[in-house]
Amino acid sequence: MDIREKCQPHLWLLTGTGEGHVFAESLLKEGWKITVSVVSDRASIPYEKLNLEKILIGALITEEEIREVILNARIHQNGFHCVVDLTHPFAMKITRSISKVCRELGQAFIRYERAIDNISNAFLIEKFSDLRNYDLKNKSILLAVGVRHFQEAFTFARNAGANVYARVLANPESIRKILSSSIQKTNFAILNPSVSSNGKIEKALIRKWNISGVICRQSGGSNEVLWHRICLSMRINLWLLERPTELKNINSVDSFENLIEKLKSINM
Structure with missing residues (x-):
């Protein structure tokens, strides 16, 4: 036994x-x-x-x-x-x-x-519609929000005048949803970043697309910490969708x- x-x-x-x-x-x-x-x-x-x-x-x-x-x-x-x-x-x-x-x-x-980490280099938003309060016109914005929130974030960022790009994780559900969305096919990258990559792939995408800001969720854990570190080191803006309370x-x-x-x- x-x-x-x-x-x-x-x-x-x-x-x-x-x-x-x-x-x-x-x-x-x-x-x-x-x-x-x-x-x-x-x-x-x-x-x-x-x-x-x-x-x-x-x-x-x-x-x-x-x-x-x-x-x-x-x-x-x-x-x-x-x-x-x-x-x-x-x-x-x-x-x-x-x-x-x-x-x-x-x-x-x-x-x-x-x-929840109290890291100061980010704008906290309660909902994606709050993006209209920021000047995003003609700016290149990278979405890293997960596919369930992607379409909503994409719509508000685009309506605010941004050129929208996305990082999408390599799993069947994410790929299906991104392909069925209205984002341009040249404006997203499908990848499965390793924790040990230290953000090298994300930094390369930011340089490639001339990204001036990133939108992600206040989900905690290594992914959020990574985006804080990348945005701080590359001197670009970071918006966090506030965690549900x-x-x-x-x-x-x-x-x-x-x-x-x-x-x-x-x-x-």
Whole structure:
């Protein structure tokens, strides 16, 4: 029998950020049993070598799907000690659904929320329509906002008079959406930048397109830090779409240490 069956309860991790794999690996080392949810086959690859109970692949679209996973675990695996939300800071729909279902089922729930860095070299905007308050006429602006926000950001930046360019990550959904958008085909680059690249590809695009400003999301993590560093070093403007705050009252932590502390405080 796996020793974890005796000594530690079971956690369900819903992932969607770079911290997902790090947290899963660290929790396993602490002795917890882990089931992980990822949105695609590609997203599951980093988890395949971990000693997980299960990898659930596919987006959880409805509250009923979330409820089914929790109830099945109660029937077959003695239930989850806690559901841990590690989804993206802008994935508000899934966080809202998970927290609602957990509350209804009396299921312990914790959300990991990246800390917000107070870095001063950026303009903070609440919504993309705020771009009309800035002089973007005839300026080359690079969008790095993710495909779900792309069309809205593109529309407002273009309406403000900007020449709009985009950096798009190399995955099927992103490629489909960028190709179906109204951006010129010569104005975007599809790439999958490595953390170790230190922004070399992004800097090359900025030089190639003579970019004077970048628009991205206040999502925290290495990607936001990278854009702060690039824009500061190249002396160009940076606009950040402010992180959603509507779920501030959710039980949340901002570090692995705080997560462990809260997990251990939950009654068995």
